[in-house]
Amino acid sequence: MRKGYVGLAVSLAVATGVLLHGVLYAGEMHGKRGRCGQGEGGKCMVTGKLMMLEHNKKKLGLTDEQAGKIASIKDGLTKDRIALNAQIDTLEVDIRTLVTADTIEVDKVRPLIEKKYEIEKEIGLKSIEALASAQKVLTPEQNKKAREMGRDMWKSHGPKGKGGHHRGPDQGGDEKGERK
Numbered sequence: 001m002r003k004g005y006v007g008l009a010v011s012l013a014v015a016t017g018v019l020l021h022g023v024l025y026a027g028e029m030h031g032k033r034g035r036c037g038q039g040e041g042g043k044c045m046v047t048g049k050l051m052m053l054e055h056n057k058k059k060l061g062l063t064d065e066q067a068g069k070i071a072s073i074k075d076g077l078t079k080d081r082i083a084l085n086a087q088i089d090t091l092e093v094d095i096r097t098l099v100t101a102d103t104i105e106v107d108k109v110r111p112l113i114e115k116k117y118e119i120e121k122e123i124g125l126k127s128i129e130a131l132a133s134a135q136k137v138l139t140p141e142q143n144k145k146a147r148e149m150g151r152d153m154w155k156s157h158g159p160k161g162k163g164g165h166h167r168g169p170d171q172g173g174d175e176k177g178e179r180k
Helices: 004-035 046-055 064-099 106-137 141-157
Strands: none
Touching: 046 064, 046 106, 046 141, 064 106
């Protein structure tokens, strides 16, 4: 009878370990894809929009001063995201350590998870603030043209970048974003 209990205990321990590993792995992967700055190509949607403005300077009629301000906004956001994502990475290591311990102390894990999501919220808000700042740099006509270009790019490439990289006239593409 005793061997049966030992076997059951070992089986439960292994199953718990596999389950926790799966939860942690899924959480890390979801977190990295969900975080601005950790998606495909290391760019977030806002950075992509700011880059689109930079790359289509001529088409939008941006002055050198406007282009410089856009670049400064993009670079500032990138630096902020790098620093905040590093904090999240550190928290994920601490969370993994606590969750894989023999006894999980929920009271120690909870504040780390809460902090992680506070930082992710901060990244999202900083991204929106950067986009709003960039809009203020542009004239109403330039904002309208940028929105149209964004819609056209979305239509031609669809969700998740289907269709490849958009090439503006400044990057060897024609007016429709096709290679010349």
